[in-house]
Amino acid sequence: MKTDSEIIITLSDVWKSFGTQTVLKGINLSVIDGKTTIIVGPSGQGKSLILKHILGLIKPDRGQVLFEGKDINAIQKKELNEIRTKIGVLFQNAALFDSMTVFDNVALPLREKTVASESEVREVVDEKLSLMDLRGSNDKYPAQLSGGMKKRVGLARALVLNPRIVFFDEPTTGLDVALSNEIYRFFFKTQEKLKYTAVIVSHDVPKIFKLADYVALISDGVIQDCLSPEDFQMSSNPIIKNFVEATMGTIYSSEAMEV
Amino acid sequence: MLNFVEKLGAYVLYYVNEAGRMGIFLFFSLLNIIKPPYNKIASVLKQIYVIGSLSVFVIIFTGAFTGMVLGLQGYNTLTKFGAEGLLGSAVALSLIRELGPVLSALMVTGRAGSAICAEIGIMRISEQIDALECMAIDPYKFIMAPKFIAGIISMPLLTALFDVIGIFGGYAVGVGLLGGNAGAFFSSMQSDVEFIDVYMGFVKSVCFGLLIVWLCAAKGYYVHLERKGGFGAEGVSNVTTSAVVLTSVSILVMDYFITSMLI
Ligand SMILES: Nc1ncnc2c1ncn2[C@@H]1O[C@H](COP(=O)(O)OP(=O)(O)O)[C@@H](O)[C@H]1O
Ligand SMILES: [Mg+2]
Numbered sequence: 001m002k003t004d005s006e007i008i009i010t011l012s013d014v015w016k017s018f019g020t021q022t023v024l025k026g027i028n029l030s031v032i033d034g035k036t037t038i039i040v041g042p043s044g045q046g047k048s049l050i051l052k053h054i055l056g057l058i059k060p061d062r063g064q065v066l067f068e069g070k071d072i073n074a075i076q077k078k079e080l081n082e083i084r085t086k087i088g089v090l091f092q093n094a095a096l097f098d099s100m101t102v103f104d105n106v107a108l109p110l111r112e113k114t115v116a117s118e119s120e121v122r123e124v125v126d127e128k129l130s131l132m133d134l135r136g137s138n139d140k141y142p143a144q145l146s147g148g149m150k151k152r153v154g155l156a157r158a159l160v161l162n163p164r165i166v167f168f169d170e171p172t173t174g175l176d177v178a179l180s181n182e183i184y185r186f187f188f189k190t191q192e193k194l195k196y197t198a199v200i201v202s203h204d205v206p207k208i209f210k211l212a213d214y215v216a217l218i219s220d221g222v223i224q225d226c227l228s229p230e231d232f233q234m235s236s237n238p239i240i241k242n243f244v245e246a247t248m249g250t251i252y253s254s255e256a257m258e259v
Numbered sequence: 260m261l262n263f264v265e266k267l268g269a270y271v272l273y274y275v276n277e278a279g280r281m282g283i284f285l286f287f288s289l290l291n292i293i294k295p296p297y298n299k300i301a302s303v304l305k306q307i308y309v310i311g312s313l314s315v316f317v318i319i320f321t322g323a324f325t326g327m328v329l330g331l332q333g334y335n336t337l338t339k340f341g342a343e344g345l346l347g348s349a350v351a352l353s354l355i356r357e358l359g360p361v362l363s364a365l366m367v368t369g370r371a372g373s374a375i376c377a378e379i380g381i382m383r384i385s386e387q388i389d390a391l392e393c394m395a396i397d398p399y400k401f402i403m404a405p406k407f408i409a410g411i412i413s414m415p416l417l418t419a420l421f422d423v424i425g426i427f428g429g430y431a432v433g434v435g436l437l438g439g440n441a442g443a444f445f446s447s448m449q450s451d452v453e454f455i456d457v458y459m460g461f462v463k464s465v466c467f468g469l470l471i472v473w474l475c476a477a478k479g480y481y482v483h484l485e486r487k488g489g490f491g492a493e494g495v496s497n498v499t500t501s502a503v504v505l506t507s508v509s510i511l512v513m514d515y516f517i518t519s520m521l522i
Contacts, residue, residue: 052389055389055392055393057389057392057393081395081397082395084392084393084394084395085394085395087393089390089393089394091386091389091390093385093386095385095386095387095389095390096387096390097382097387097390098381098385098387099378108394108396109394109396112394112396112401113394113395113396
């Protein structure tokens with residue numbers, strides 16, 4: 001099903017400890033080009049940590065992170081930067097630059113990484129901000145925004161260069177239902193149009209499954225399995241079964257039994 | 260006993276490690292000043308404003324009082340030897356060679372150095388630096404280089420301001436208040452202050468400017484690696500304190516060595 005040519009990111013046997021706490025205990029995960037992979041799992045299991053490993057922000061104690069077959073911890077800084085320019089990232093805490101306005105935050109990648117003129121910058125940033133329903137907040141500073149607004153500014157910033165790959169760490173946590181639905185619709189639309197590769201960490205089960213091509217569950221420091229949403233819900237792995245029951249109620253699993 | 264050796268070893272390793280990363284930090288910061296693409300003028304100007312312009316008031320204030328106390332002390336001491344005519348050169352030489360560069364550097368450390376350290380420390384703990392790296396924007400280029408340029412430009416100017424204000428402070432007390440000879444004040448200054456004195460003051464101020472930005476920025480940048488760092492706001496506050504202490508001590512140590520080389 002997953003051939004080598006389609007795989008864009010591979011984590012193979014990635015281990016990571018902090019002091020005496022071993023968080024990742026041999027992570028194996030493949031991300032398929034042009035598909036959406038959702039990482040789910042309880043809090044504090046290392047979901048954000050996996051994203052940071054793929055971005056090269058944290059080095060694994062053991063194991064490898066391959067991007068298009070190249071070990072990102074063994075390549076030159078220049079090459080790593082080339083990879084990073086293809087990726088748009090939303091951090092869990094949004095990580096906005098707090099001494100810059102909302103507008104400047106979103107404009108920064110354009111100003112630093114492209115030769116766009118100031119009027120072009122304005123046009124693109126305004127478009128992204130209105131897409132995220134943030135009109136009128138241009139001159140506010142991150143400290144003046146609510147949590148959900150920060151997330152949306154982070155999303156606008158992550159998407160401003162039209163990246164080929166996006167990493168979203170809990171994009172809809174802290175947003176109200178209507179807005180998160182809106183954002184899901186937007187993801188769906190742009191994914192269809194741009195065919196980007198997405199890795200999304202989310203707690204929004206089962207809604208997020210509609211977006212997913214693959215769902216990976218992390219538990220006990222390992223990826224239990226990475227399956228299509230349908231297979232995931234029917235999985236016989238007891239940990240996945242438990243997770244499905246806990247998050248979606250017993251309806252699904254009893255249905256599965258009846259079938 | 261074994262425990263003690265172990266602790267000592269860990270201690271030494273930590274400081275060797277810290278010295279190493281500070282060195283790497285300095286190397287990459289300086290590299291990014293000279294490596295194209297060059298920093299935008301606007302971002303350098305902003306830092307000159309933060310480090311330089313905002314320090315002007317405190318420099319004027321401390322410069323004036325330093326000069327005044329030099330005038331007071333100098334006049335009283337020199338009259339004992341009947342040499343009050345040398346007051347101008349005594350005040351000017353102490354300011355230009357020593358007090359100007361050192362005191363302005365200490366003031367700038369307290370005012371701007373601490374701010375640099377805290378700003379970068381907060382960027383680190385709130386993942387803003389990670390975010391920059393993910394956008395393939397080099398923090399050394401984007402954050403550090405403008406601060407280094409601004410520090411190196413601002414410090415000599417602030418020191419010059421300190422010297423001039425200080426000399427007039429000395430004049431005000433020595434001549435205006437205590438009744439020394441105005442002509443002798445300036446003529447002794449003119450004849451005794453030589454190029455090497457001004458040169459020494461200039462070299463010191465440039466080195467101190469570099470030192471302040473380097474140590475304060477690097478301490479903030481590596482806040483997450485601090486040995487007794489603590490976390491979050493407390494971590495930043497601890498590292499800021501230690502950056503100010505480290506920088507102040509280093510200024511005095513470096514002052515001795517520059518003097519001994521140039522004298
Ligand atoms: N820089 C760090 N230092 C120490 N521990 C960390 C660090 N980053 C993450 N951890 C630990 O790793 C675990 C996983 O964190 P994280 O990836 O943020 O979890 P989540 O799955 O909720 O995103 C947590 O238990 C956290 O304590
Ligand atoms: Mg997380």
